[in-house]
Amino acid sequence: MSLEEKKISCHLTQGEADSFIKNLPVEEEIQDLSEFFKVFGEPTRLKILFLLKEKEFCVHDLTVMLDMNQTAVSHQLKYLRQVRLVKYRKDGKNVFYSLNDEHITGILATGLDHIGE
Amino acid sequence: MSLEEKKISCHLTQGEADSFIKNLPVEEEIQDLSEFFKVFGEPTRLKILFLLKEKEFCVHDLTVMLDMNQTAVSHQLKYLRQVRLVKYRKDGKNVFYSLNDEHITGILATGLDHIGE
DNA sequence: TGTACATATGTTTATATATTCATATGTTAA
DNA sequence: TTAACATATGAATATATAAACATATGTACA
Numbered sequence: 001m002s003l004e005e006k007k008i009s010c011h012l013t014q015g016e017a018d019s020f021i022k023n024l025p026v027e028e029e030i031q032d033l034s035e036f037f038k039v040f041g042e043p044t045r046l047k048i049l050f051l052l053k054e055k056e057f058c059v060h061d062l063t064v065m066l067d068m069n070q071t072a073v074s075h076q077l078k079y080l081r082q083v084r085l086v087k088y089r090k091d092g093k094n095v096f097y098s099l100n101d102e103h104i105t106g107i108l109a110t111g112l113d114h115i116g117e
Numbered sequence: 118m119s120l121e122e123k124k125i126s127c128h129l130t131q132g133e134a135d136s137f138i139k140n141l142p143v144e145e146e147i148q149d150l151s152e153f154f155k156v157f158g159e160p161t162r163l164k165i166l167f168l169l170k171e172k173e174f175c176v177h178d179l180t181v182m183l184d185m186n187q188t189a190v191s192h193q194l195k196y197l198r199q200v201r202l203v204k205y206r207k208d209g210k211n212v213f214y215s216l217n218d219e220h221i222t223g224i225l226a227t228g229l230d231h232i233g234e
Numbered sequence: 235t236g237t238a239c240a241t242a243t244g245t246t247t248a249t250a251t252a253t254t255c256a257t258a259t260g261t262t263a264a
Numbered sequence: 265t266t267a268a269c270a271t272a273t274g275a276a277t278a279t280a281t282a283a284a285c286a287t288a289t290g291t292a293c294a
Contacts (some may be wrong), residue, residue, distance in 0.1 A: 041155030
């Protein structure tokens with residue numbers, strides 16, 4: 001019996017295990033992917049994204065509609081900026097934010113579809 | 118000038134703001150949705166899901182392939198069970214886990230598509 | 235130029251949670 | 265029925281992070 005055939009686990013040989021591990025996304029992709037999904041795993045960010053799906057808004061618009069602290073909204077917008085899901089333009093005293101990724105609407109729709117069962 | 122027309126924010130009247138707020142998913146949906154996405158926002162859970170996408174595995178299989186503490190794996194499997202993304206069957210000493218949701222593959226693919234740009 | 239307004243950001247605090255440790259439960263086979 | 269193995273789980277710990285607080289920056293306008 002070769003080394004390859006020896007079970008290292010319930011039903012796995014070393015060779016089989018290696019093969020499954022090899023087909024996993026590499027560590028960096030896993031990290032990036034989890035950070036991408038993490039964005040959507042927080043209620044405030046979700047609400048911001050749902051609002052921006054309709055049209056661009058300035059920070060104060062969002063603060064009013066979300067009924068939240070301006071600071072909290074700004075921090076979340078900074079977060080969304082860093083992961084490049086939103087972009088912004090300055091106009092006088094205001095900064096207008098809008099979506100910057102065409103996947104967002106689809107992702108949100110899939111999620112809604114899921115919980116709507 | 119009616120109350121409706123008075124700006125309460127940068128460019129919003131009260132009526133407009135109310136309208137956008139009304140079109141948001143209700144609070145409970147937002148909560149459910151964020152908890153759904155939160156599942157995918159963690160590297161260990163992602164790896165488990167990617168592995169289970171191939172075939173069912175017992176806890177020890179996963180522990181070996183992920184090179185992780187059995188306890189940590191069990192805790193994440195419990196989590197995944199609770200949000201109904203995996204199901205399990207017992208077979209003697211082993212418990213085999215498999216995916217329990219047809220959205221998962223699509224969600225993962227969309228995410229990979231996103232980070233692959 | 236000073237005041238009000240809009241936004242950003244560093245720090246702190248409170249909370250959530252991933253992992254580990256210790257241990258319990260359950261199963262199989264000697 | 266005892267030993268070895270597989271899995272689960274409660275508690276402790278360490279870390280991440282959302283929100284709040286204090287404050288800074290930047291803009292417009294009187």
